[in-house]
């Protein structure tokens with residue numbers, strides 16, 4: 431399992447962040463664009479009325495989106511603060527019939543029993559908090575219907591924008607994702623380890639009963655979300671870089687090297 435100290439720090443960090451999460455998300459123009467790209471990707475594969483299991487659901491931004499699109503969602507997260515935010519939003523939007531939420535770590539998905547899902551979704555690097563994806567994937571055969579789909583949005587070890595930082599004298603960030611035992615992260619005064627996963631690591635963890643359907647880079651050449659001031663200051667350049675993303679994101683190496691990658695597999699047992 432994830433080291434218990436690191437797991438507790440993750441819980442504390444995201445619980446503290448939960449109260450400002452939606453405000454920060456709404457203000458960040460890059461995040462808005464990237465979320466739209468994730469939805470466009472999922473919409474190529476998802477069937478109407480799908481039963482979605484969402485991992486690391488955060489404040490439920492995506493759960494709300496999918497529920498409003500007619501799907502049902504079981505939204506899970508390890509953070510008490512995030513779960514409280516989802517519960518509040520479900521009640522405000524009267525979406526109790528469409529979304530239920532559970533405080534559970536994706537390393538303990540065996541706590542979810544009695545139902546199978548047609549889609550397992552994880553957005554924006556929640557899975558980068560585990561050092562070993564097989565701690566999550568080992569639960570999937572019990573949770574996914576045959577033919578069910580999985581879309582995960584994960585941070586890979588190579589991000590071209592960070593490597594380009596060398597040119598601007600910011601060499602420390604350039605290869606930080608490649609550290610062997612993970613990269614120390616700092617959020618809301620808490621320290622924990624972030625683990626960057628390759629597409630190959632995902633394939634190995636999922637095993638031969640999962641077939642890769644698609645993968646694309648998210649912010650392959652455009653700036654990652656924490657550079658939202660760059661996007662706001664250089665609107666023309668940012669829009670050119672997003673257009674460049676569109677041209678390269680489905681091709682090697684930018685379908686593997688990016689801030690995040692969006693990966694979809696089908697479960698064919």
Ligand SMILES: C[S@@+](CC[C@H](N)C(=O)[O-])C[C@H]1O[C@@H](n2cnc3c(N)ncnc32)[C@H](O)[C@@H]1O
Nearest residue numbers: 444486487488507508509535536553554556559
């Ligand atoms: C960057 S946020 C992304 C939230 C959401 N998916 C989104 O797109 O806004 C990462 C989330 O992963 C959750 N998380 C981290 N480790 C987890 C674990 N072991 N099990 C479940 N959720 C976890 C955090 O609590 C946090 O809500």
